Amino acid sequence: MSSPSKAYALVEDKRHRQFIYRFLVLVGINRNSISIEVSPAGRGSGKQWVCKNFARQVELCRKRNAKSSTCLFVVMDADQLSLAKCTSNLDASLVAANQPKLDPIRDRVARLIPKWSIETWILYLSANGAPNPAVSEGKSYKNSKPSEQWNELIPFASKTFLMWTKPAAVLPAKLLASLRHGIEEVPRALPADR
Numbered sequence: 001m002s003s004p005s006k007a008y009a010l011v012e013d014k015r016h017r018q019f020i021y022r023f024l025v026l027v028g029i030n031r032n033s034i035s036i037e038v039s040p041a042g043r044g045s046g047k048q049w050v051c052k053n054f055a056r057q058v059e060l061c062r063k064r065n066a067k068s069s070t071c072l073f074v075v076m077d078a079d080q081l082s083l084a085k086c087t088s089n090l091d092a093s094l095v096a097a098n099q100p101k102l103d104p105i106r107d108r109v110a111r112l113i114p115k116w117s118i119e120t121w122i123l124y125l126s127a128n129g130a131p132n133p134a135v136s137e138g139k140s141y142k143n144s145k146p147s148e149q150w151n152e153l154i155p156f157a158s159k160t161f162l163m164w165t166k167p168a169a170v171l172p173a174k175l176l177a178s179l180r181h182g183i184e185e186v187p188r189a190l191p192a193d194r
Contacts (some may be wrong), residue, residue: 007071009034010050020112026162059097061107071190074109078115122153123141137178
């Protein structure tokens with residue numbers, strides 16, 4: 001039997017997968033130690049799929065941590081919902097599965113929930129380590145560029161996200177609220193000495 005993966009992710013789509021995979025590799029997690037579960041395309045809402053599978057993945061993460069150090073990243077778009085509603089939906093899925101709510105100390109689980117979509121974060125984070133002031137959480141950018149252009153921006157966005165999640169990082173004063181929440185979630189999943 002192979003050893004368990006060090007990092008797991010539960011994501012809505014391919015772009016989420018690219019963003020979190022690049023981030024985890026930049027953090028220093030071995031590529032072979034990353035396992036990402038992506039919502040099946042064409043089978044309904046990716047957000048609902050993530051919520052439905054969240055409790056199962058949290059339970060698996062808790063069990064894996066009893067044997068070896070693992071973490072779980074959950075990436076889902078808020079779309080028109082508030083960040084509070086999305087986190088509440090994830091919490092409700094734990095309750096429905098008769099599991100305890102997330103323990104901020106023991107559970108190595110980070111919930112990354114960009115407002116509207118991951119494209120909002122990608123545009124904001126991809127301006128050479130500086131925030132893109134033209135990006136707002138008030139509108140959706142999902143269909144504003146061709147797929148190839150998004151793919152080109154993801155490495156820059158993941159690198160900036162890494163820099164901003166380091167313990168001594170100086171964050172921009174006008175940080176997107178959902179991005180600030182995501183940055184605050186990362187230490188739950190990854191050790192501070194990275």
